Amino acid sequence: MNPSFVFRSGALITATGISFGAFGSHGLRALKPPMPETKINSWNIASNYLIYNGLALLAISFHPGLLGASRKYRLGAGLIMAGAAVFSGSIFGLVAARDKFRWLGPITPLGGVSMIAGYIILAL
Numbered sequence: 607m608n609p610s611f612v613f614r615s616g617a618l619i620t621a622t623g624i625s626f627g628a629f630g631s632h633g634l635r636a637l638k639p640p641m642p643e644t645k646i647n648s649w650n651i652a653s654n655y656l657i658y659n660g661l662a663l664l665a666i667s668f669h670p671g672l673l674g675a676s677r678k679y680r681l682g683a684g685l686i687m688a689g690a691a692v693f694s695g696s697i698f699g700l701v702a703a704r705d706k707f708r709w710l711g712p713i714t715p716l717g718g719v720s721m722i723a724g725y726i727i728l729a730l
Contacts, residue, residue, distance in 0.1 A: 623656025693717025
């Protein structure tokens with residue numbers, strides 16, 4: 607995993623978060639039957655997490671440790687990418703399917719743990 611990949615991933619994750627956030631603010635409210643406000647809030651939280659983690663990956667891509675052979679930065683960035691995708695993706699799936707895929711619920715915390723682990727690895 608090189609800095610260019612981390613940078614591009616961060617940019618795509620951020621763009622996805624912004625796009626899904628806009629849809630959550632406008633499109634979900636226009637659905638028939640209307641989406642409950644609690645579900646819209648969950649969608650927006652998932653969008654925000656994508657934006658935060660995408661911006662973090664953009665910053666991480668400039669760290670000199672990522673340029674070398676530092677396994678720590680590659681592992682941390684990979685855990686953040688995977689965690690953001692699993693955390694937000696499972697929430698998007700739950701909301702979009704109107705809870706028809708309840709099995710996604712227990713997966714959400716795994717994404718959160720992955721993100722946290724990635725940041726802790728970077729901090730060590």
